[in-house]
Amino acid sequence: MMSGTNERDTNGRLPGGREAVIVRASLIGIGTNLALAAGKAVAGLMARSIAMVLDAVNNLSDALSSLITIIATRLAGRAPDKHHPLGHGRIEYLSALIIAGIVLYAGIAALLESVRKIISPVTPEYSVLSLIVLGVAVAAKLFLGYYFRRVGRETDSGSLRASGTDALSDAFLSASVLAGAVVYMTSGLNLEAWIGVLISCFILRAGIGLMKEAVDDLLGKRLDPEITAAIRQTILAEEPVSGVFDLILNSYGPERMIGSAHIEVPDTMTAAAIDRLERRIASRVLEKHGVLMTAIGIYAKNSTDDRIAEMRSRLTRMVMSHDGILQVHGFSVNEEEKTILFDVIVDYDRADRRAIFEHISREAAEMYPDYDFRLVMDIDI
Numbered sequence: 001m002m003s004g005t006n007e008r009d010t011n012g013r014l015p016g017g018r019e020a021v022i023v024r025a026s027l028i029g030i031g032t033n034l035a036l037a038a039g040k041a042v043a044g045l046m047a048r049s050i051a052m053v054l055d056a057v058n059n060l061s062d063a064l065s066s067l068i069t070i071i072a073t074r075l076a077g078r079a080p081d082k083h084h085p086l087g088h089g090r091i092e093y094l095s096a097l098i099i100a101g102i103v104l105y106a107g108i109a110a111l112l113e114s115v116r117k118i119i120s121p122v123t124p125e126y127s128v129l130s131l132i133v134l135g136v137a138v139a140a141k142l143f144l145g146y147y148f149r150r151v152g153r154e155t156d157s158g159s160l161r162a163s164g165t166d167a168l169s170d171a172f173l174s175a176s177v178l179a180g181a182v183v184y185m186t187s188g189l190n191l192e193a194w195i196g197v198l199i200s201c202f203i204l205r206a207g208i209g210l211m212k213e214a215v216d217d218l219l220g221k222r223l224d225p226e227i228t229a230a231i232r233q234t235i236l237a238e239e240p241v242s243g244v245f246d247l248i249l250n251s252y253g254p255e256r257m258i259g260s261a262h263i264e265v266p267d268t269m270t271a272a273a274i275d276r277l278e279r280r281i282a283s284r285v286l287e288k289h290g291v292l293m294t295a296i297g298i299y300a301k302n303s304t305d306d307r308i309a310e311m312r313s314r315l316t317r318m319v320m321s322h323d324g325i326l327q328v329h330g331f332s333v334n335e336e337e338k339t340i341l342f343d344v345i346v347d348y349d350r351a352d353r354r355a356i357f358e359h360i361s362r363e364a365a366e367m368y369p370d371y372d373f374r375l376v377m378d379i380d381i
Contacts, residue, residue: 018155019077025151025160026066026073029167032144033063036137043133049124050117051177051195054110055137058170058203061106062163065099069159076253089253093217096158100210103166107203114196124192126181134178141171158217162210169206173199222381223249231259231289235281240266242301245329245343248381249291259285260295262330267300274298299330308333311368315342318367319360324350326380333371340364340371343378353377 037059044052072095080087148164151157176198180191232244243264250258263281265274282293302308312331319328327345334341344360346353357377364373 018157019073021151022073022155022157022160023070025148026070029066029144029148029163030063030070032140033059033066036140037063039133040137043127043130047124047126047130047181048122049126049130049177049181049192050113050122051180051192051199052130052134054113054196054199055170055174055177057110058106058173058199059137061102062166062170064102065159065163065166068095068098068102069157069163071095072159073157086252086258087256089251089256090218092157092159092253093214096162096210096214096217099159099162100207100214103203103210104207107200107207110196110203111200114193114200117193117196121190121193123190124181124184126185130181131178134174134181137174138171138178141167141174145171158213162213166206166210169202173202217251220250223251227289228381231261231285231291234284234288235261235263238277238281238284240269241277241281242266243299243329245299245327246297246378246381257291258294259291260293260297262297262299264299264301264329266303268303269300300332302333311340314367315340315364318363319344322356322360324353324356325360327378329378330376338371339374340368341374341376343376345378345380348380 037056040052040056040059044050044056072091076087076089076091078088145164145166145168148160148167150164152160152162152164176195180195183189183191228247228249231249232247235241235244241263245262245264247261248259252258263277265277269277278296281296285291285293302312311333316328316331319325324347325344326347327343329343329345331342332340344357346356350356354377357375361373361375364375365371
């Protein structure tokens with residue numbers, strides 16, 4: 001079993017490596033869930049309790065989920081190759097999707113069986129053994145829930161975090177079965193089948209949540225704002241960067257992140273100076289955040305022409321005066337071609353995003369009719 005601290009080394013790595021930590025946690029989950037499934041199945045059959053049997057089936061699905069996590073972690077840890085130059089890390093996202101499918105199937109099967117028992121009820125025969133098994137199950141699932149979630153956070157494993165949430169839900173479900181058994185033994189009121197329906201609904205709810213999270217990871221979801229803010233601060237700390245925009249991070253599995261960004265620098269910088277700056281930024285971001293910056297583009301900020309500076313200031317004030325505007329960046333004036341370029345970010349919450357953007361485009365053209373405006377409605381990342 002893992003230690004209670006999981007302390008990292010000086011480079012932030014977990015002892016034994018991420019893969020070993022995840023596999024070890026999953027093996028603990030498999031052993032615990034198999035033991036609980038066996039105990040609940042035997043006690044449930046002896047007591048003729050459909051709720052306990054369904055709870056046992058749920059534990060079996062949890063054990064299978066942990067096995068899938070181990071297999072996926074092993075496959076995701078394979079070295080990059082000719083066909084997958086960025087590695088195999090996204091296999092973990094697929095495994096989370098498979099686990100969600102298993103949970104949903106278990107929930108549907110449990111619901112159908114519970115409904116059948118409501119139509120044709122069976123009188124349970126609870127014993128002290130049944131209560132002991134259920135009590136142990138509640139304690140074991142609470143332990144697994146907090147353990148999986150902690151290790152999942154430390155290893156950035158979506159599968160383990162999902163298993164932890166599922167285990168905490170299971171603890172509540174086992175507690176419900178235990179409460180139903182106590183009620184029946186003390187009052188004779190049989191809530192078996194209805195508790196089975198409750199268990200089924202919780203399993204389905206967990207499955208839907210897991211499915212949504214897995215699909216979000218595969219589609220590409222908005223990253224934690226704290227991560228992007230920290231990367232921006234690291235880049236802004238490099239002189240003479242005055243702005244960071246269009247920061248895009250692509251995940252190829254946990255601990256496999258590549259990124260790109262635009263930086264705003266004075267238009268007087270030489271190519272050699274920009275090259276040194278970009279290399280320095282890429283090195284710092286990789287060192288501090290573990291993100292490989294594959295591309296760093298530049299926006300050249302005018303620093304010599306007061307007239308262009310005034311144009312930028314006026315247009316920025318005009319754009320930002322409209323509701324729903326989050327940012328203006330990438331401002332550039334080409335006097336030879338008589339063009340003005342800049343990007344506008346409109347809030348996704350605004351249903352009239354396109355109308356706002358077009359209104360801004362017209363207003364800008366009216367302010368400087370001698371110029372051709374080439375505006376871009378940029379995405380809010």
